[in-house]
Amino acid sequence: MNNTQTPQHGQKPGVHPVVAGVAGAIVGAGVAVAANKAMKNEKTRKKIKQVVSKVKQQAADYIAQNEPKVERKLEETKNQLRNTVEDVKEKTKE
Numbered sequence: 001m002n003n004t005q006t007p008q009h010g011q012k013p014g015v016h017p018v019v020a021g022v023a024g025a026i027v028g029a030g031v032a033v034a035a036n037k038a039m040k041n042e043k044t045r046k047k048i049k050q051v052v053s054k055v056k057q058q059a060a061d062y063i064a065q066n067e068p069k070v071e072r073k074l075e076e077t078k079n080q081l082r083n084t085v086e087d088v089k090e091k092t093k094e
Helices: 017-039 042-093
Strands: none
Touching (some): 017 042
C-alpha cells in the first residue's frame, strides 16, 4: 500500500490522511493506557497536579509579561497598515 498522497500542482508529497489518522489513534490509545496506569498511583497523581499547576502559573506569567509587547506591536502594525492604505489611495488618485 502506498502511504503517500499524490501531490497536487505546487504541493509537496505528504502522508496519507488515513495513515496519519490510524497512527494518531494508536499513539493516543497508548498514551491513554499509560496515563490511566500512572493515575492509579497516589504519588504520581500529586506530582502530576504539581506539574500542571506549575505549568499553568508559568503560562500565566508569560502572558502577563508579554501582553504589553504584543499590544504595542499590534498598534504599530495597525498604524503601518493605515499609512499603507493612505499611500495606496494617494497613488491611485494620480
